[in-house]
Amino acid sequence: xxxxxxxxxxxxxxxxxxxxxxxxxxxxxxxxxxxxxxxxxxxxxxxxxxxxxxxxxxxxxxxxxxxxxxxxxxxxxxxxxxxxxxxxxxxxxxxxxxxxxxxxxxxxxxxxxxxxxxxxxxxxxxxxxxxxxxxxxxxxxxxxxxxxxxxxxxxxxxxxxxxxxxxxxxxxxxxxxxxxxxxxxxxxxxxxxxxxxxxxxxxxxxxxxxxxxxxxxxxxxxxxxxxxxxxxxxxxxxxxxxxxxxxxxxxxxxxxxxxxxxxxxxxxxxxxxxxxxxxxxxxxxxxxxxxxxxxxxxxxxxxxxxxxxxxxxxxxxxxxxxxxx
Numbered sequence: 001x002x003x004x005x006x007x008x009x010x011x012x013x014x015x016x017x018x019x020x021x022x023x024x025x026x027x028x029x030x031x032x033x034x035x036x037x038x039x040x041x042x043x044x045x046x047x048x049x050x051x052x053x054x055x056x057x058x059x060x061x062x063x064x065x066x067x068x069x070x071x072x073x074x075x076x077x078x079x080x081x082x083x084x085x086x087x088x089x090x091x092x093x094x095x096x097x098x099x100x101x102x103x104x105x106x107x108x109x110x111x112x113x114x115x116x117x118x119x120x121x122x123x124x125x126x127x128x129x130x131x132x133x134x135x136x137x138x139x140x141x142x143x144x145x146x147x148x149x150x151x152x153x154x155x156x157x158x159x160x161x162x163x164x165x166x167x168x169x170x171x172x173x174x175x176x177x178x179x180x181x182x183x184x185x186x187x188x189x190x191x192x193x194x195x196x197x198x199x200x201x202x203x204x205x206x207x208x209x210x211x212x213x214x215x216x217x218x219x220x221x222x223x224x225x226x227x228x229x230x231x232x233x234x235x236x237x238x239x240x241x242x243x244x245x246x247x248x249x250x251x252x253x254x255x256x257x258x259x260x261x262x263x264x265x266x267x268x269x270x271x272x273x274x275x276x277x278x279x280x281x282x283x284x285x286x287x288x289x290x291x292x293x294x295x296x297x298x299x300x301x302x303x304x305x306x307x308x309x310x311x312x313x314x315x316x317x318x319x320x321x322x323x324x325x
Contacts, residue, residue: 029058029280032085033068034104035096036078036225041251042070045096045269049116052273058280071100073229075173078103086111092276095139096269097225098176101126105137112285115139116272117265119176119223121290130290138285139275140268141292142176142223148262149180150187152246155261155298156218157191158316159305160244163217165192167243169207169234171224172197180222201230208237219245221252223262231255244308253299253324258308263293297321 033049035042046068050060058064067088069081082103085093092112095101098119105113105126113136118126121141127133130141156166168184170177181195194214196207211219219238221227227234228251235257238245247253248262271291278288301324305312317323 027063029064029092030088030090031064031066031092031094031276032088032090033066033094033096034071034078034081034085034100035068036071036073036075036099037097037229038072039068039070041073041228042096045116045265048266048269049094049273052270053276055270056273056277058273058277064280066094073226075099075226079107082107092279094272094276098124098126098174099225101137102175105135109136111136112279113137113139114272114275114279114285115141115290116269117142119174120179123179124175127290130292132287133290134286136285138279138288138290140272141290142263142265142268149183152220152248152261153184153187153191155259155316156220156244156246159259159310159312160218163191163244165194165214165216166218166220167194167196167211167214167216169219169221169227170195170197171222171226172199173226174222174224177222177224184220198227201226201233204230204233204237208241211243212241216243219243221245221247223248228252231257239304239307242308244310250297250299250322253301256304257301258304258310259298259300261298262296264295264297267295268293299324 033046060066067085069084071077071081078099086107092114093104094114095104096116101115101118117140119142121127122130126137170181185193194216196210198204198207231252232255235252235255245258247257247260250260253260275288279285298320299322300312300320
């Protein structure tokens with residue numbers, strides 16, 4: 001072996017292990033992505049998840065395949081789409097809502113499940129603890145911090161200081177809403193709360209009639225996949241009844257809602273890919289801590305504020321991540 005050959009051989013010994021650590025295994029992994037809503041609502045979050053996967057070296061079409069299924073906002077479609085990905089024997093189920101996570105956990109105890117935006121994994125009984133979830137579920141949890149409830153009420157009072165009664169739109173089928181309503185009531189200083197339940201889209205008009213009848217002056221919409229699917233109807237109902245409304249997700253503000261404050265679901269979707277990466281590399285989901293949001297967003301729609309006759313305080317505008325004109 002010449003001196004040049006020895007250099008080439010030594011260089012190969014040095015670089016090959018590094019390349020091996022930088023790239024995932026060569027076998028193609030299969031992921032089942034299940035979303036409770038339509039592709040038009042859900043695909044932006046799937047795109048963020050794909051970007052998170054790519055950051056870890058998992059590129060769709062090269063070493064990973066994603067089979068996406070959508071319930072199209074129909075609760076009775078959730079279990080069937082989960083059953084489809086379970087039958088497909090995917091390596092990981094990626095769940096984009098509490099509803100799909102509950103369905104996935106009921107359908108399989110062997111396939112790892114990664115939540116991109118479960119509401120409150122602990123109070124919903126999806127995991128044993130955030131630090132050591134146990135079982136086959138891990139990922140991101142949305143409303144684990146009770147301080148969010150107080151912050152949302154504070155923001156509502158800032159933009160509508162004369163309001164003394166706030167209606168809270170809740171879905172009784174959502175297992176996180178009861179705990180969140182308790183958090184709201186514990187932090188409701190100087191304001192009365194009226195919890196109005198909507199378990200079915202057909203109940204929405206009746207709910208707004210109850211809100212107006214009780215003389216609520218503002219509306220707080222709890223995070224829920226069904227409510228996201230109804231975002232335009234909810235926003236229209238708030239506008240027709242001249243209710244300042246605060247939402248947890250920007251989809252409502254983009255549909256004409258007044259204001260949102262809550263965790264960035266796009267950021268959570270991207271971060272969930274880290275959990276998937278760990279599982280695909282051999283870690284057990286029950287040993288991977290569930291993570292809480294680290295990025296929050298506040299968006300204000302000034303056109304809607306003007307239509308409601310509201311003057312948004314300068315302090316609120318300065319804190320907003322985005323102001324829609």
